[in-house]
Amino acid sequence: MAELTLRERKRRRTRQAIVEAAVGLFEEHGYEGTTVADIAEAAEIGTRTFFSYFASKEELLFPESDSRLAAALDAIAARGPEDRPADVLLRALRDVNRDSDEMVSRMAALRMRLVRSVPAVRGRGLQLQFDAQREIARHLCAAYPDELDEVGAAALVGAFVGAVTGALDVLLETAGDDPAAVSRRLQEATAAVLRPWLRE
């Protein structure tokens, strides 16, 4: 079943070791207080080798951004015949957030903290999000060729994602760290803002 060659298994183990070393060091000394050389040493690899696993120091923090995008695309693909584009999008965003109930993980919590505190990490995060948005818009446009053109789809997706991102930003600033409460208030706030679209 696990048809993994030794090479691949080893590579995964090393990759995991790098991530764990990095998470530990980031928690201890902060992102900017940790050099790639530190991480490499802790993971027992050469500094040069680090860059054959991750293209940059930031990349380390965004390994599964693809899986969140995939979840959103799945939600579009699995749309029902009654669904309007806005319904599909809202479900997609919920699915993505549900997936991130793995938010309990150390990695995800750390990433969220760093996105909010380290400019370089925030820039990278926003960039990835923006790229994902574009991809989602493309698929949504393809799913509703009669109702949306490319520009309209991009605007719609941008509006939804922007609302969620903006609300989440403020929520994390004010609310405590209780993930359930944050999730609930996020649902409330976005539902309130997006209501004009959903009833009609």
Next chain:
Amino acid sequence: MAELTLRERKRRRTRQAIVEAAVGLFEEHGYEGTTVADIAEAAEIGTRTFFSYFASKEELLFPESDSRLAAALDAIAARGPEDRPADVLLRALRDVNRDSDEMVSRMAALRMRLVRSVPAVRGRGLQLQFDAQREIARHLCAAYPDELDEVGAAALVGAFVGAVTGALDVLLETAGDDPAAVSRRLQEATAAVLRPWLRE
């Protein structure tokens, strides 16, 4: 009237020289093909001095982001008694875009091209936009204390800015470089997406 000390005049002149040198070099060799040392040499200053004018190479490209934010805040401050939050925001976004009819300038055109082609520049641009968004939301919330809480305001602003940004991204990809046409189609697309808010 121009009560500028010699020091300040000189400093402005140098700053302008840096910008012009950089724009020329970026157009000729691309952003990543131009080093800070190249820019400094072309502007006839020491490399070290560059960093006393701009904190980083990217900063060079976003000098007046403050003025666009100010335009948006002005629009909020100048709201009429009949205006709903969404109306104010729409006008704010229009004002910001109108200001950027200085888009004819070399600098702005170059920036737009680089934002779309150079990851580091895009990251920085998105980050500045996000920060501006937060500031706008704060003011909007203060202007409508009965209707918006902080989270709701952030969600609303995020939705509007996200719609415009998403639409503009696709537009610039597909449409030609005619600024008037882009501007018109942008208005159409965002108006279509945001319609649910504006009639009610």
Next chain:
DNA sequence: TGCAAATCTGCACTGAGTGCGGTTATCGTC
């Protein structure tokens, strides 16, 4: 004129990231 403050700049440094080349480990095959 003269003193204080701001500015300019070279120098030495750190840290991210790349290209190259040699070494070692793994793979598939015989």
Next chain:
DNA sequence: GACGATAACCGCACTCAGTGCAGATTTGCA
């Protein structure tokens, strides 16, 4: 099990962005 191909590892020397410092120069102001 041996063997050639391939992939991974990793040191070295390099480029570039950015910082701290300290000395020289210029400007502001009394």
